Amino acid sequence: MRKTHIGTALFFIPVALICVFWLIPANTVPPTSADDISPRFVPTIAMAVIGFYSLILLIREWRAPKPEDGELDEEFGAEATGVDARVLLNTLILLVVSALTWLGMNYIGFEPTMTVLIAVVMYYVGARNWLTIGLCAVIAPIVLSLCTFHFFSTELPGFWK
Amino acid sequence: MVEILPMMAEGFQNAFGWANMGFICVGVTLGIIFGVLPGLGSVTALAVLVPITFYFEPLFAIAFLVGINKGGTSGGAIPAILINAPGTPEAAATALDGYPLTKKGKPEKAMKTALYSSVCGDTFSDLVLICLAAPIAAIALRFGPVEFVTIILFSFTMIAALAGKSLVKGIMAAALGLFLSMIGLDPVDSTERMTFGTLELFEGISVLPFAIGTLALGSVISQLFDMREKPQEDLGEKIKSVTNYKDDNRLGFFEFWGTWKTILRSAFIGTGIGMLPGLGVTLAAFLGYGSAKKASKNGDKFGTGEVEGIQATEAANSAVVGSNLIPTIALGIPGNVAAAVLIGAFIIHGVVPGPLMIAEHGVLVYSIFASMLMANVAHLIIGRLGINIWAQFVRIPKAVVMPIVILLCIIGVFIPTNSMFEVALLMIFAIVGYLMRKSGFSIVCLVIGFLLGENFEIYLRQAILMNNGNLGVLFTSPIAVFFMAMTVYFTWHFGFKKKKPKNTTDSQKSASAK
Numbered sequence: 001m002r003k004t005h006i007g008t009a010l011f012f013i014p015v016a017l018i019c020v021f022w023l024i025p026a027n028t029v030p031p032t033s034a035d036d037i038s039p040r041f042v043p044t045i046a047m048a049v050i051g052f053y054s055l056i057l058l059i060r061e062w063r064a065p066k067p068e069d070g071e072l073d074e075e076f077g078a079e080a081t082g083v084d085a086r087v088l089l090n091t092l093i094l095l096v097v098s099a100l101t102w103l104g105m106n107y108i109g110f111e112p113t114m115t116v117l118i119a120v121v122m123y124y125v126g127a128r129n130w131l132t133i134g135l136c137a138v139i140a141p142i143v144l145s146l147c148t149f150h151f152f153s154t155e156l157p158g159f160w161k
Numbered sequence: 162m163v164e165i166l167p168m169m170a171e172g173f174q175n176a177f178g179w180a181n182m183g184f185i186c187v188g189v190t191l192g193i194i195f196g197v198l199p200g201l202g203s204v205t206a207l208a209v210l211v212p213i214t215f216y217f218e219p220l221f222a223i224a225f226l227v228g229i230n231k232g233g234t235s236g237g238a239i240p241a242i243l244i245n246a247p248g249t250p251e252a253a254a255t256a257l258d259g260y261p262l263t264k265k266g267k268p269e270k271a272m273k274t275a276l277y278s279s280v281c282g283d284t285f286s287d288l289v290l291i292c293l294a295a296p297i298a299a300i301a302l303r304f305g306p307v308e309f310v311t312i313i314l315f316s317f318t319m320i321a322a323l324a325g326k327s328l329v330k331g332i333m334a335a336a337l338g339l340f341l342s343m344i345g346l347d348p349v350d351s352t353e354r355m356t357f358g359t360l361e362l363f364e365g366i367s368v369l370p371f372a373i374g375t376l377a378l379g380s381v382i383s384q385l386f387d388m389r390e391k392p393q394e395d396l397g398e399k400i401k402s403v404t405n406y407k408d409d410n411r412l413g414f415f416e417f418w419g420t421w422k423t424i425l426r427s428a429f430i431g432t433g434i435g436m437l438p439g440l441g442v443t444l445a446a447f448l449g450y451g452s453a454k455k456a457s458k459n460g461d462k463f464g465t466g467e468v469e470g471i472q473a474t475e476a477a478n479s480a481v482v483g484s485n486l487i488p489t490i491a492l493g494i495p496g497n498v499a500a501a502v503l504i505g506a507f508i509i510h511g512v513v514p515g516p517l518m519i520a521e522h523g524v525l526v527y528s529i530f531a532s533m534l535m536a537n538v539a540h541l542i543i544g545r546l547g548i549n550i551w552a553q554f555v556r557i558p559k560a561v562v563m564p565i566v567i568l569l570c571i572i573g574v575f576i577p578t579n580s581m582f583e584v585a586l587l588m589i590f591a592i593v594g595y596l597m598r599k600s601g602f603s604i605v606c607l608v609i610g611f612l613l614g615e616n617f618e619i620y621l622r623q624a625i626l627m628n629n630g631n632l633g634v635l636f637t638s639p640i641a642v643f644f645m646a647m648t649v650y651f652t653w654h655f656g657f658k659k660k661k662p663k664n665t666t667d668s669q670k671s672a673s674a675k
Contacts, residue, residue, distance in 0.1 A: 001601060004600045004601070005600075012333070024355065027353070027355045027356070028352070029350070029352040031350070032350050034630060035629050035630040036349060036622060036625065036630065039347040039352060039354055042339070042617070042618045043340055043354065046339040046614075047336070049336040050333050050336045050337060050340070053329045053333045057329050057333075080598060082600065090386045091595065094591075094592055094595065095592065102588060105584065106581055114568055114571075117567070122560050124385070124389060125560045126560060132561065136561055141568060144572055148572055148576060151213075152213070152216060152576050157575075
């Protein structure tokens with residue numbers, strides 16, 4: 001976790017600096033009233049706080065290295081194992097799958113994209129029963145699409161619609 | 162008080178309708194199912210199902226969500242009792258005595274105990290909510306923008322200090338949430354802020370993709386990657402062997418109520434913890450268990466299948482559900498992440514939680530309170546009737562459930578807006594949620610920072626505008642000074658004070674061992 005903290009701090013310090021000195025001033029306008037605070041005041045404070053505490057995190061981890069076990073996320077029981085090469089690879093996979101899913105939904109349609117997504121995800125996490133995979137991958141998107149259309153009058157994306 | 166009684170009467174009258182009862186029952190049932198399915202739980206259920214309430218009347222929508230929250234909180238106990246697989250940390254405390262009782266051949270008795278205790282804790286907490294929400298809101302009505310700014314600031318610090326393991330990381334998460342809530346048109350001048358000319362961002366980042374992405378989809382993705390690394394065991398046979406026990410599963414009236422003090426004590430603990438922002442259900446469950454173990458004459462038998470152990474945990478964790486709406490309704494500050502999602506639902510339906518809520522929507526508020534009491538009755542009946550059915554849901558493999566939840570998340574975001582931009586935001590926030598989980602940053606702080614961000618800015622700017630641009634106004638009111646002092650104290654105490662090594666309690670040790 002120490003490496004994760006240092007990495008996070010090293011990521012957020014420049015991000016905070018960029019936001020405070022360029023992104024926020026360049027994308028907000030000055031206040032119209034002399035009595036009001038600037039619209040950039042709260043975002044700047046928020047990013048300054050992130051930068052300040054990142055610095056504290058960095059100094060603290062740098063000065064007192066303590067090997068720690070994984071911490072438990074308080075509400076969901078997901079183990080905070082730290083961000084290592086495996087997590088970064090997972091994030092990359094996630095980015096690619098998300099982008100493909102989004103493009104697929106946009107240009108091919110909800111049902112076929114989700115059929116492929118469900119099949120891939122089920123296979124990825126260890127399901128090997130092709131009947132189960134096939135049934136879930138085909139039936140779930142169609143049923144949910146029909147429900148969405150009939151109950152909420154919403155058509156999910158699809159080029160043929 | 163004189164004004165409240167007619168509102169209360171009308172509210173209760175509105176709630177006692179068949180349609181409302183139907184929504185509550187469906188909510189409780191879905192909540193239990195989501196709670197039973199390992200890895201989901203009430204927060205995921207709330208986040209995924211909030212969008213469909215767009216089409217409901219506000220009362221039905223909130224009653225439905227309240228039902229989900231109640232069902233989901235107690236549903237998590239079922240896999241913990243049957244197969245020692247708590248889907249959520251709070252259910253780990255239930256497993257301490259629930260699973261040994263199952264091993265003794267009494268799974269149904271353990272589930273009945275959990276259900277009845279849960280309903281008792283919940284009802285107690287709802288009654289406290291009904292009694293305290295209006296008086297606290299009446300006090301809060303005397304507050305102005307200055308006081309609210311400092312209260313929100315204090316809430317950020319308190320939640321950051323108590324919700325996660327590190328105040329520094331908690332504050333960073335809350336500040337990130339605050340920053341994200343600033344994107345869109347400025348609330349005073351209506352000028353663009355960090356929208357990069359994107360039309361879809363003019364109204365800011367919507368609550369739905371943010372909440373569903375970070376809370377539900379992020380959690381599902383995290384679990385999917387974990388499943389890839391640690392293959393899941395087949396639970397079908399395990400459940401079959403457990404539910405085939407034919408031992409005496411009756412739970413006698415005196416056996417259950419003989420330990421009423423334990424239930425009451427745990428309900429008090431849960432209610433107290435629920436009222437304080439940032440303290441979660443898990444803490445309530447373990448504190449309830451720990452205090453019951455100390456106080457009970459059978460304390461040494463805890464962990465071997467004691468009914469009292471299950472009562473203590475379930476009454477405590479369910480008592481959080483009602484009382485965490487006290488700060489939500491009275492001050493607009495969510496007690497925990499489930500309340501934060503409910504705040505999102507309130508906002509979607511045009512109801513802004515805060516001290517004015519009772520004054521402006523008094524009838525609706527009391528209808529919701531009545532619905533909460535009705536949900537407890539529904540929970541008791543549905544939970545009891547389905548006691549043998551819920552066990553079967555545990556058998557559904559995670560590999561089947563999780564991909565379908567991904568679909569629900571995407572549909573949930575798409576339905577209200579018909580926008581693929583929102584779906585893209587959902588995916589981005591899911592990645593943020595995954596990375597935050599893995600790096601131990603509190604999602605609760607992020608969500609609460611985001612939800613309270615807009616109000617924080619509006620109150621701050623109102624306070625400064627009313628005082629001719631003078632920032633020193635924040636130190637003029639005694640209440641504001643008190644909360645500022647508390648903020649500074651919390652920051653110092655939890656962030657910078659050197660801590661002595663803690664002694665872990667037996668219950669926590671055994672829970673973490675499991």
